[in-house]
Amino acid sequence: xxxxxxVVLWGSNARETHPIFxxxxxxxxxxxxxxxxxxxxxxxxxxxxxxxxxxxxxxxIALANAIGREIIAAGLANEEFIRRATTGFDEYRARVDxxxxxxxxxxxxxxxxxxxxxxxxxxxxxRAMICWTLGITxxxxxxxxxxxxxxxxxxxxxxxxxGSGLNPLRGQNNxxxxxxxxxxxxxxxxxxxxxxxxxxxxxxxxxxxxxPPKRGWNLTGMFSAMERGELTALYVIGENPAQSEADQGxxxxxxxxxxxxxxxxxxxxxxxxxxxxxxxxxxxxxxxxGTVTSSERRVQRVRKALEPPGEARDDLAIIFDLAARxxxxxxxxxxxxxxxxxxxxxxxxxxxxxxxLEAEGGLQWPCYDEQHPGxxxxxxxxxxxxxxxxxxxxxxxxxDPPVDRLDADFPIRLTTGRxxxxxxxxxxxxxFRSPLRRGETxxxxxxxxxxxxxxxxxxxxxxxxRGAVEAPVRIDEGLRPGLAFMTFHFPDDVAxxxxxxxxxxxxxxxxxxxxxxxxxxxxxPVARRPRRSRAIVGARGGR
Amino acid sequence: xxxxxxxxxxxPPARPTRIPEAPPAEPQPAVELTLxxxxxxxxxxxxxxxxxxxxxxEIPTLCFLESLTPVNxxxxxxxxxTGSRVLVPSCSRRVEPGMEVLTASERxxxxxxxxxxxxxxxxxLSLAPGVAEMLDAYGADPLRFGPSxxxxxxxxxxxxxxxxxxxxxxxxxxxxxxPVKVDNDLYVRDYxxxxxCYRCVEACGTDAQNTFAIAVAGRGxxxxxxTEYDAPLPSxxxxxxxxxxxxxxxxxxxFRSEFEMRAAGTWNEARQVxxxxxxxxxxxxxxxxxxxxxxxxxxxxxxxxxxxxxxxxCIKGRFGFPFVQERPTG
Numbered sequence: 091x092x093x094x095x096x097v098v099l100w101g102s103n104a105r106e107t108h109p110i111f112x113x114x115x116x117x118x119x120x121x122x123x124x125x126x127x128x129x130x131x132x133x134x135x136x137x138x139x140x141x142x143x144x145x146x147x148x149x150x151i152a153l154a155n156a157i158g159r160e161i162i163a164a165g166l167a168n169e170e171f172i173r174r175a176t177t178g179f180d181e182y183r184a185r186v187d188x189x190x191x192x193x194x195x196x197x198x199x200x201x202x203x204x205x206x207x208x209x210x211x212x213x214x215x216x217r218a219m220i221c222w223t224l225g226i227t228x229x230x231x232x233x234x235x236x237x238x239x240x241x242x243x244x245x246x247x248x249x250x251x252x253g254s255g256l257n258p259l260r261g262q263n264n265x266x267x268x269x270x271x272x273x274x275x276x277x278x279x280x281x282x283x284x285x286x287x288x289x290x291x292x293x294x295x296x297x298x299x300x301x302p303p304k305r306g307w308n309l310t311g312m313f314s315a316m317e318r319g320e321l322t323a324l325y326v327i328g329e330n331p332a333q334s335e336a337d338q339g340x341x342x343x344x345x346x347x348x349x350x351x352x353x354x355x356x357x358x359x360x361x362x363x364x365x366x367x368x369x370x371x372x373x374x375x376x377x378x379x380g381t382v383t384s385s386e387r388r389v390q391r392v393r394k395a396l397e398p399p400g401e402a403r404d405d406l407a408i409i410f411d412l413a414a415r416x417x418x419x420x421x422x423x424x425x426x427x428x429x430x431x432x433x434x435x436x437x438x439x440x441x442x443x444x445x446x447l448e449a450e451g452g453l454q455w456p457c458y459d460e461q462h463p464g465x466x467x468x469x470x471x472x473x474x475x476x477x478x479x480x481x482x483x484x485x486x487x488x489x490d491p492p493v494d495r496l497d498a499d500f501p502i503r504l505t506t507g508r509x510x511x512x513x514x515x516x517x518x519x520x521x522f523r524s525p526l527r528r529g530e531t532x533x534x535x536x537x538x539x540x541x542x543x544x545x546x547x548x549x550x551x552x553x554x555x556r557g558a559v560e561a562p563v564r565i566d567e568g569l570r571p572g573l574a575f576m577t578f579h580f581p582d583d584v585a586x587x588x589x590x591x592x593x594x595x596x597x598x599x600x601x602x603x604x605x606x607x608x609x610x611x612x613x614x615p616v617a618r619r620p621r622r623s624r625a626i627v628g629a630r631g632g633r
Numbered sequence: 634x635x636x637x638x639x640x641x642x643x644x645p646p647a648r649p650t651r652i653p654e655a656p657p658a659e660p661q662p663a664v665e666l667t668l669x670x671x672x673x674x675x676x677x678x679x680x681x682x683x684x685x686x687x688x689x690x691e692i693p694t695l696c697f698l699e700s701l702t703p704v705n706x707x708x709x710x711x712x713x714x715t716g717s718r719v720l721v722p723s724c725s726r727r728v729e730p731g732m733e734v735l736t737a738s739e740r741x742x743x744x745x746x747x748x749x750x751x752x753x754x755x756x757x758l759s760l761a762p763g764v765a766e767m768l769d770a771y772g773a774d775p776l777r778f779g780p781s782x783x784x785x786x787x788x789x790x791x792x793x794x795x796x797x798x799x800x801x802x803x804x805x806x807x808x809x810x811x812p813v814k815v816d817n818d819l820y821v822r823d824y825x826x827x828x829x830c831y832r833c834v835e836a837c838g839t840d841a842q843n844t845f846a847i848a849v850a851g852r853g854x855x856x857x858x859x860t861e862y863d864a865p866l867p868s869x870x871x872x873x874x875x876x877x878x879x880x881x882x883x884x885x886x887x888f889r890s891e892f893e894m895r896a897a898g899t900w901n902e903a904r905q906v907x908x909x910x911x912x913x914x915x916x917x918x919x920x921x922x923x924x925x926x927x928x929x930x931x932x933x934x935x936x937x938x939x940x941x942x943x944x945x946x947c948i949k950g951r952f953g954f955p956f957v958q959e960r961p962t963g
Binding site for chain 1 (some may be wrong): 640641642643644645646647648649650651652653654655656817818819839841842843866867871872873874906908909910911912913914915916917918919920923925928929930938939940941942945946947948949950952953954955956957958959960
């Protein structure tokens with residue numbers, strides 16, 4: 091980050107959500123890099139940018155395709171790289187041809203001159219990065235959004251080189267590691283596809299069982315299966331879906347309809363409170379041994395510093411006991427032994443012994459053997475001639491606006507996200523007394539607040555097609571008219587996810603948390619209301 | 634989706650023939666100089682301190698920290714450079730060809746002793762690691778300036794205008810003491826312990842956090858670290874990353890938990906064990922050093938050598954741990 095010439099922060103408020111990463115961004119800026127922020131909100135990150143492209147929620151592909159078209163039209167595409175390292179460029183060029191600057195300005199709300207400026211700056215920068223977060227991926231077309239950004243990197247050759255690349259910033263300390271370990275419906279450890287027979291056969295042989303040869307359901311697929319009655323028992327480890335799922339009312343009904351729910355967590359969360367069996371777990375970062383993997387693919391050791399309270403036990407010990415009850419004796423639970431099994435089965439982790447992770451302060455995968463230093467950046471092969479393996483394909487994608495349409499009844503676009511001092515449903519961050527914390531608010535643009543005639547701090551009713559909540563207004567000048575913002579950090583007070591829509595991306599299963607159509611209603615002044623906000627479930631409104 | 638892209642998902646990716654790495658650093662020309670008469674060669678751009686450390690010569694430092702830009706304010710690291718009228722701060726002065734450096738001359742020792750005596754007579758250095766040893770090593774006698782003057786009352790030092798400070802009469806040693814600022818739940822500021830090393834200002838500013846909540850206010854003996862208009866932290870720009878605590882060399886900035894345990898007499902470093910782990914919040918992967926006493930985390934630091942954060946953290950990483958030791962109440 092520090093040795094690049096241009097950074098595009100797209101759908102990411104890293105200043106608040108990845109603060110230490112943003113230190114490195116700012117060092118890059120001080121070293122001379124230009125920073126562009128693409129975000130519906132003028133966030134605290136955008137305030138550091140040379141230019142802020144304040145696009146309408148869900149218009150990312152219109153913007154990216156217009157940038158692609160402009161780069162091609164200006165003759166700034168890296169033709170040599172495209173010819174040697176990619177496929178499908180002609181189809182891409184034909185598809186983006188309709189995305190003129192004028193069209194993009196109309197669809198995204200970003201001035202054409204700014205789009206052109208970003209396109210040319212990105213294409214001509216010697217080194218450039220695109221970084222994104224959930225602003226790209228919490229949409230019904232999340233994967234297409236990502237592909238649109240990848241195409242820009244392929245168009246300019248800003249991938250596979252030092253100081254250039256594509257960086258999805260991970261939101262949790264081991265969300266990368268979870269995927270790496272095969273906690274995905276179509277993957278085994280090391281991203282090996284479960285439907286690839288020779289790869290799966292190695293796992294069959296190592297485990298002495300037949301691994302199911304077809305992919306399973308992702309989280310949203312599991313909820314659909316619960317609604318259909320196909321999934322009747324659920325084992326939840328370290329997740330609070332009763333409060334974190336989009337369209338919370340629907341999610342809670344699905345969980346309540348299960349025949350059997352087991353929750354393994356460090357707290358009695360709202361989900362755990364619904365469970366038939368609760369397995370108290372140790373905190374996996376301070377009470378157990380193991381590893382986590384960060385955004386930059388760095389595997390690092392977590393270590394036990396505290397004894398777990400009461401009957402809480404290491405997740406590993408619980409799972410080993412469960413296996414024993416199911417008739418499989420896995421022996422004594424040991425994080426290092428499990429890791430060594432990962433190393434035997436996942437080629438990209440093979441060289442990462444605990445001894446090396448200790449001595450070298452973590453290693454970045456892929457790390458194929460004990461002598462391999464790990465890879466600082468991926469896709470370097472695209473710069474070899476000829477390119478080893480498959481060339482990178484351009485995949486044309488089209489703009490498709492959010493599912494929850496704005497209309498006269500629901501005229502305001504609500505988007506959700508995090509604040510600096512809080513985290514997700516507040517299960518962790520609720521434990522410390524942050525002087526910055528103000529509780530949940532509905533953040534409105536000054537123009538909208540004036541139109542609805544509500545003042546800063548005034549409680550209002552926020553209504554979507556699925557539910558309604560009450561919350562105090564906070565006027566935020568970083569919001570453009572028609573845009574509102576809430577977090578989901580205080581779900582016991584304000585259940586924001588009663589409002590959100592569970593329209594999901596068919597490929598990733600991610601729900602469109604970022605785009606809800608709402609209206610904001612002024613409450614009649616009532617004397618002496620209780621101060622705590624209340625959630626109102628089951629408001630009227632068609633779906 | 635096209636079959637092309639599906640194939641990429643099904644097959645493991647091809648490996649590059651060469652392992653990707655950062656471009657090699659520009660080689661720096663070698664500079665020859667002498668340290669205490671010994672000829673040494675170091676890369677151009679090195680500081681005298683770098684050269685001394687490479688040669689195994691120990692130089693005391695207080696305000697210097699590897700992860701921050703040197704501001705050379707404490708003057709404890711001064712050395713003598715032949716031809717230089719004044720002693721030079723080794724932490725920031727770059728080496729030059731043919732430079733002759735004396736690191737332990739009487740003039741150097743005298744300069745360091747005076748600096749240490751002035752600091753130790755005005756500031757409570759009892760929690761500053763290594764300072765007692767430094768005072769011994771240089772024969773510093775802070776008490777020679779007389780007994781300490783009384784501490785300022787709350788708000789007194791902050792209210793003084795630059796240039797309005799009355800010169801002392803010499804009967805007592807002026808001190809910087811003022812009441813501890815306790816204005817939030819996360820950390821306290823005890824400027825009686827502050828040597829004005831600027832580390833907190835730098836960590837809050839361009840060297841790391843870029844929040845600029847604090848700066849040096851006042852002039853001369855009334856100089857002090859302050860928020861804008863001396864606002865309490867909750868009314869200031871502070872975002873409670875606590876990186877100022879992380880770099881403070883004297884204990885002037887301290888976790889509220891440590892402050893209260895010290896006040897209660899329960900703080901006991903001998904009973905503390907540290908364990909390095911990874912922050913449980915976002916995906917950046919900052920290392921947390923958990924300081925555990927009697928089965929509970931009492932403070933959190935981050936190792937300066939970590940490539941991820943260079944010792945810096947955010948509010949969640951530094952202060953967000955209590956959830957792990959919440960216990961049911963009632």
